[in-house]
Amino acid sequence: MPRPTSDVQAFEAHATDADLDELRARLAAARLPEVETVYRAAPDPRRWDQGVPLADLVDVVNYWRTGYDWRPFEARLNQLGQFRTTIDGLGIHFLHRRSARADATPLILTHGWPGSVAEFVDVIDELADPRDANTPAFHVVAPSLPGFGYSDKPATTGWGTEKIAAAWVELMGRLGYSKFVAHGGDWGGVITTVLAGRFPAHVLGIHSTLAQAPPGLSTDGLTEVERQWTEETREFWTHRAAYAKQQATRPQTIGYSLVDSPVGLLAWILDKFAEWTDTDDSPFERISRDRILDDVTLYWLTRSGASAARIYYESHNSLDPELRVDVPSAITMYPRDIEKCPRPWAQQRYRQIVRWTSPKTGGHFPSLEVPDYFTQDLQEALTTVLSTTRYPARPLTV
Template sequence: MTEQIRPYAIDVPQAELDELRDRLGRVRWTEELDDAGWDYGVPVDHLRKLVAYWRDEYDWRAWERRLNAYPQFTTEIDGQTIHFLHVRSRRPDALPLLMLHGWPGSVVEYLDVIEPLSADFHLVIPSLPGFGFSGPTKDRGWSPWRMVPAFVELMKRLDYGSYGVVGNDWGSYIAPEIGRAAPDNVVGVHVQQVWSEPSGDPEELARLTEQERAAVAENEWFSGNGGAYDKVHRQIPQTLAHALADSPVGLLAWNGQLWRDSVDIDFGLTNVSIYWLTGTIASAMRIYREFYVAEPVAKERTTVRLGLAMFEYDWNSVRTLADRDHANIASWNVYDGDGHWAAHQATDTYVQDVRAFFGH
């Protein structure tokens, strides 16, 4: 029974939506300095507008119908429920693609690319364990490394012996590890970030180009000035989770700080709504803590083909450092414009890059 794959449909009880709307109408707003802007975090006026729209105009049922338009399933792997969309191409010889999101994302990240990509690929789009419709994780240790064999098993259960892996954010970390774990099955890995950081060796830094050193400096600036969420999630995620699980406005501010005005409001609110309605903010944040406390894994350079589609204002992937960790980088494309959620923000460019990398 644990290997059974069960059909799934999203059906949020109306009482839960009514309760959310009631909470959004009873906000205890914080004070702030008159000239604060974004200097201290998410501004009150910005949040007021989002909350008003969420309460009075946003239509969860429309997004629920959009999600339910695609076949969805759940299965249990390693004691954990895993939810996934499974959209088969009309081409029987299509290559399967496993598509992995990150935080504060969800399967919604890939909705815009399902139609164009399913012309050439079978698509498997899971909610990461502990995220969204996969529900909260039930025990310790659900680090990215533990997710790797779970996703290998998922593709095995779907009878896919050969497949590609696509990832963003945490998905960009997990995807190459799936290639490392199942090199005979994974034909290529396509990511939006290559998480190769400086080792601290002065000789390594000396080998970087001037542009790469500037990218490293920008990454260090972001870590020191915009990475508070990362530190909190790694150190005390449960402490914050008490507030976010009780306040949808707090959840909106915390998750929405990273997308600000870079995505349309309905996309952003749908992601936040999923965290709220599934009660997974605590378990989703735990991925950072589990990553931080896990035993370091000694690794050889990956040999599976790797492709990067990097967008402006996202994490700066550094080619020299990436070559240190990956032996087979087949494409390295840098695009203008914001695109941390490129499948949504830059759909055409993203689809073209994925197709080109996998030979379609």
């Protein structure tokens, strides 16, 4: 296996005090609309029918301004190990946590929108150096998508999922990992699918919380639960996906608000954490305010609201209908995720599904909502993948 190249530089995050002071000043000066006309007392999921309720937003804004501290998250990123490298003229930021285990397998984790590498900070240590010596260990790489976080913002079109997948192969090669496993959800799930379909010589196998079937499949033969999944997914894309249409068609327009107004950015992202999380009312039933604000503050400090939205412009509905995945694949369908694919449909694209899991709880952000379950499920899934791959799982060390 090739050695890591010198094209990778260590990176540390450090927001200036002036940037943080400006954020607090903007929060203090925010102009807010009147209360929603569907006002209901908590807890009640219908409170969110018009978007983020005013009372909830005011509460989070006040905490963001007077109680939240960015520095612990910043220190955590630096502790995990941050790096940057330039691929096809674009600077790519990534976390890289090497395992102490000699039998560790390289693993790339890819986030989606409105997520970031913040999705993985609570699970990386256990993946790299699990408490149980019989559990597989991984050299974990978690890149920031182009236009997200500390990665550069593309100045031209073209950075869609196909190009990102190719960049991930280059990235892993620069780290000395010619063969690896991959995990993703949301856009990360699409990129992971492209990785496996286009680069099977490098991808040992995958785990995804998103399976996208080829178009035009019949519901004949599906179970009642699977039919319900298809109806829920259709209802989501018909009635609750205006954000995707906006970002796919006019990312620059919404981008002005996302970069200029921290309250606008918070509301845009918090709305999705609320709707896509397995909760009865508020996302904070599952995810701490601090972790959600870590994610939002990362967007704010890097001014990436517009550039991150452009991934929809580049890749919305662009997955090649003919793409097939022949490497071993493990798929987990969380019950409150926004897009759930029946296994018979998934098998039309993923030709070697070696593990299929449908847990009882969890939504679109499982690494934040149910981190212990997510980590164990990912470990078990990749164990199954590696046990069936045509490549030897060991040694894969550098």
